Amino acid sequence: MHFRFTCMLLLLSGFSFAQAPAFPADGLQVKWEVVENGYQGKAQTLSVFTLINKTKQAFPAAGWTFCYNFIRYVTPGETSPGIEAAHVNGPLFTFRPKNGFKGIAPGDSLKINIVSVAWVTGITDGPEGPYLVWDQQPAKGYALTDYVVVPSTTEKQLRRTAADRHPQTTVEEIYRRNALVADVPLEQLPKIFPTPASYEEKPGVLVLDAAGTIGYHPDFRQEAEYLSAMVGQLLGKRLRLTEGSDQGSIRLEKAADADMAAGAYRLSGKPDAYTISSANAQGIFYGIQSLRSMLPAGSKNTLYPLPPGQSPAPPPSGSRGPALRLPLVEVNDMPRFGFRSLMLDVARNFHPKQQVLKVLDLMALYKLNVLHLHMSDDEGWRVEIPGLPELTAVGGRRGHSVDELTALLPSYGSGPDVNNTTGSGFYTRADYLEILRYARQRHIKVIPEVEMPGHARAAIKSMDARYARLMKEGKAAEAAEYRLSDPEDKSQYRSVQEWKDNVMNVALPSTYKFLEKVVDELVAMHREAGAPLDIIHMGGDETPAGVWERSPACSTLIAREKLGGVDDLWYYFYDRVAKIVNQRGLQLYGWEEAAMRKTRRDGRNVMIANPDFGNRNFQVDVWNNVMGEGMEDLTYRLANAGYKVVLSGVSNYYFDMAYVKDYYEPGFYWGGYVDVDKPFYFIPFDLYKNAKEDDQGNPLPPTIFTGKDRLTEYGQHNIVGIQAALWSETVKTAARQEYMLLPKLLGMAERAWAPDPAWAREKDEAAAARLYAEAWSKFANIVGKRELPRLARLNGGYQYRVPTAGALVENGKVLANVQLPGMVVRYTVDGMEPTAKSPVYTEPVAAKGAVKLKVFDSAGRGGRTITVRP
Template sequence: MKYLLFTFLNIFTVCSSHTAPKQTTTSQTQRAERLEPKELSLTWEVLEEKYQGKNQTLSVLTFKNEGKKPLPATGWSLYFHSTPSFKTKDSDAPVKTEPINGDLLRMVPTASFKPLASGATVRVEFVAAGQILNESRAPKGFYLVWDDDKTKGHDLPSVTLVKPAKDQVGWIKPQDIFAQNRSIKDLPAQQLTKVFPSPAQYKETGQSFNLTAAVPVIADNAFQREATLLAGHLETIFGQKPAVQAPGAAGKAIRLQKKAGLGPEAYELEVTPQGIVLSAATPTGAFYATQSLKTLLPPSALAKKQASVAVPGVQVKDEPRFGHRAFMMDVARNFQKKEQVLKVLDLMALYKLNVLHFHFNDDEGWRLEIPGLPELTQVGGRRGHTLDEKNFMQPALGSGPTVDASSGSGYYTKADFIEILKYARDRHIKVIPEIETPGHARAAIKAMDARYERFMKEGKKAEAEQYLLRDLNDKSVYRSVQYFNDNVINVALPSTYAFLEKVTDELLAMYKEAGAPLQTIHYGGDEVPNGVWEKSPVVQNLLASNPSLKNVDDLWYYFFGKIAAMAKARNLYVSGWEEVGLRKVRTNGKLSYVANPDFVKENMHMDVWNNQGSNIDLAYRMANAGYKVVLTNVSHLYLDLAYQRSYEENGLYWGGFLDVDKPFYFIPLDYMQSMRVNDDNQPLTSLAAFDGKERLNPAARANIVGLQSPLWSETVKTPERLEYMLLPKILGLAERAWAPDPAWATNPASAESKAAYTQAWSSFVNVLGKRELPRLNYYSGGFNYRIPTAGVLVEKGQVQANVQLPGMTIRYTTDGTNPTMKSKAYTGPITKKGMISFAVFDAAGRMGRVTTVENK
């Protein structure tokens, strides 16, 4: 019987195989007759700004069939990323757009779409809200989905973005950059302060020390870790690691010694012909002394292996102005690998930044493995084309249809995170993890939905509901700033607090295993939209059972009160964005925010970013009310903002533009005096916006605990782009957070202060161009910092050029080609007629953007 069955199956298989080609389905035939997705090219171009006299933009998307088979009239969709306002101009257009969620949209053919034949094109015009100043707001991440297999997304070639034919938005001009650079003087290298950031006291003696690999590092027992790290750096210079020894040895040496009476981060550094002495009361102070020694060494020392290095003779006494000097790294929107995080920590340590605010989750991703909650990273840490988000998240920010193929996916294992914590600990950097709550939590919500479904299939209802983050019967309607309608945790659910306790306890365990300090966790708290929780049954039950809760607004204080209690029980304090410490006040139907007195006593620390519009003075209002405030002002410290108002400068611009000067001229204790330009980068002609605004009370100055620069990663998809947006802007923050309050900041409007500022600015950019950026060509593997664009002025038949960072070289051509390292260096005004192209080059041969002008 088995034999007969086997024979029958073989015969059936052979017959089926033999006759299969005759049974080709209609669907298979259709697939064979349509173009390959990779053969559909797209080109996008802005046609008109202020279209119809409104704050909107008219653009055109051109489809071209580069293949030999047609794109059918129906049966497909194009998914892409843009604002939901991106819609076709004409009602009878061949396609229409449909918002899905967040920035993900779908484009489908209408009845007027005709098959796109080989070589054919079709143009579709679109209207979208706002102006498009650069490519950051262009539609991106296009991929195709066939209707007969809606679960599969097919990559298209990257959309070609065409620069608008004419300037309709007022891009920065070469002469504008020239004017900005005009006050900068090229200072002799010997005049520059050779320790960075600028120390409190600094004196050069003229008596240098000859450093070689044979010079040992002799360190007090308490400073052995710092000595070992310093010796490791010297090995990159000499090719040989200096010996690290305990105290007692005589002779020339680098000595790390204890000295009582210095502050916790203070140090002294002295270089004489007999050696180098680094003094501190704590390991932290000793570490900063070693970092100052690194910047004291010539930057060229890292370019190739050295036999010896002359260390300038100096006497330095130094300590930081602020105790909290932070960089916020967003790895949720786009992921950065562990190695890049370690590299960022190297950079932070060199410039004495001591807090990494680690933004590891948001709507678009959860990036940290939490033991016991595998869905957080399996679902929340991965993005790709999906119809239900049960296995991974939908694409966002142009991450594409393929899971694990872009920076949209990725996470740190527990071992990765512990390694990061140890690395930061050794460099005296505190890592503050951020758990975004209750808004910006879509990745966590979707992950816990997947967990719920898994346990429900197993018949384990209690386990399924243990960490659920939303009310399954909630009918509330809302839309977040980033266009999501399902990204807010329900704060009335007991399971919400069980989830946060679980994540908090697992974080504490990781920090303990790493031997890293943890005094606070950042619990987010920003941008919860109107409409949230209003139609949630569990919320209504909570309001009905708790007389102290009058409406959904009161749930804010209920939630963060419970969070504060949870943190306090674990010997932590709460950090958050400013909304955590604000209370809603409605007067005659108008909503405003005031500092909430209830949480002041809870030792909550606020990162205050919003200094726009009516909130110009918000940070000072909160500090005056008693909150500890970290200034995170969007106007001067948001690194993800584009450097300049230029089409070629990618980056966001909703909060203005941020070049290297803005963090440098930021005045922390009177920052309204720092507000020189508006969001369009135009000089402020009126100070009326500051009238009646609250200033920082002298008694509240101690409540300004530090400064922070965030780098949100919506447009940051690669390590190179991260470094470009980070550097050199972060060096302005490092200077302002560490260095003493400059004299020019006391009365910046006076002629004397303006002259002092001009001198200080020249010194700063000379240090960057001649010392720190050349150092960063090699330090920690080298950094992809931004090289400035040349300023160019055509006037009276002459062409003049200048540069923001002296020490870099301007080169030019007159033959229509782009400059190269072999092109002629600019040394003075050019009288040749015609088109002249300029570019700035650094010492390593990398170039900035090309500027072309005509000398008529």
């Protein structure tokens, strides 16, 4: 850790921290670009930083450290003549000059080659947040804001390895995929989404204006107020409420059959009133969302289009202002899965309270009922815990420092300034209560996640800072009360994200006291918010090899408890965690690794379902189903072993994966590419049937699932739901968050709510393919013509992804199409960027030069431009 070492030397030699830096940070321009993936025939990348001196003074030959974040591990050592590369921790890397380095003359430049593991083939893969630290000011970092990533364009820059024959998705491939979508007229599309269990349209409409009323059963007062506000946004005035469900334009009725399933409802429309009936408030709320599906997607004065040949109904007597015409339908509906979840990561990069509330509104619209809040990780702790202020005062901030007693290290380009808005931020206790209450009103359960024992660096460093503070105050016993690390532990390891110190020490009594404290405070906040906690997520993800191996405390614990070795510490730890959770009346929930056990088979290390926890009502998120990597059946193995399984597979439901294999498409791709169709075509109880491509976008060989475990009838009962996950390493703004969520989330909502579709049950492959093609076309039309226009206006508009056009050159002309009917392709032939006023593509374009194509939505917002030459 070069800048820490420098700091110690400077303290000893008496340098002043206030001394001005030797060179202005804004005088240095920085560029970075890939030279070659598959460098030297290995899974590694050669790239180059270029430092350009823009000033009239020399950039110093010594006395500085160049810091940057990179998601790829960089080989340490001399990287270019006179420059030493080093790894600090996690994604933080440095360069320092060695003796003999000559500096950078005015107007001159320096190239620094680096070799990193794996490959770099996407715009969001590159290094981020470069900054300088001067030796005379080791506690301060100076951001280098004149920084650019030079786009990759050549094959050797874009392919993963020399053997990669398909480095990018072509516009021709997109065209052929888009061509499979048939255009379905709007009036022929079902008017409720997600698809109800039973749906029937009837002739006639209900005309509703601001003079209408809502009658409600006393149990459904909250839902009536929600409905009144929702309709009021369209009519300009809230509808009047009246207690009693035998009257009103819309009636919220208590169903007589009290054993009606949770979330089930009936929706019945007549020309004089709409009735929503359910045995529970949750069902009434979902009935309201179905009614909402039939409300206009546009402005408040837009009337729902009438079916062809039907005359408009007269307005109600005495009506004033805008009116809504609601088509009449009969619906009997209930959710397929009781657990329909979105995992939102706010730890890696913070997302403010208002954005979380906006996401909750989105979830409510599509009948999702769980927000899994990933509130803690290595890079941040985001919820205030009374009595442990350092968790947010230190763990909730990122910035440059010499000891991390005031903030965590910069990660994901958050930079040296602790006042950045991506690395720093947390929810106060009041904020968290507001989120809980907002979610409760929308029948959404918030499940907080306390990530541990790995991915716990924010908590560990926060408790180290607490320890240091209290030791200075002479309070040794209090200082050790919640400590999570042991200074005597000399274990060496590196996590997947390159952290060297991110695992709690499971032999310390203070670790369990910390967990008890956090759980108790979360339980108390949920109780105060009127949203009692009955399940809590206790992490368990990606604990690296090498942990605890050189810990005296762990060695003592192993001997005392007669454990088989270091590996058994994992099961000891989770047994204690389970008891902490269960003693508080909570169900234990974790990532799949928490349900796995290391053993040996045929002389090889293998992971099996841990038999110790399978019968303890332990719920797990199973994410590892990367197609082609051998773990595709893990979901079913754990369900068959008795675990309550949430289908959270990366191949279909990790929404931080890029949509397509395109350099400019943001997101990761280690688990494959996740476009709108993958969440839609997922078959929960037979995920092999519609798995079409591996993690690189190549067709899967037909033998890939031979010998894989299939789901038993017993196991099927243990599949409790589906979860979409949005990790935030590459997600730093509200716009990017919404781009990655939408429209993917709509496919997930359909699979989680709607009945098992005919194409999933059909055994004849040809018939199943025909049925799927019809269903996919209908879904794409619903998304493009109804749901995205609605989302473009709801809550100020959601910034969903507008896809790129597909294109094909045929007979000297450019053909174009779009993935989602309802959107349009506009083009130019004069070299200018297409705008919302450019010509609409209606027929093949003949042009002598380049044709630029861009897709626009109904609100006039465009996607990314492609250029095609006939």
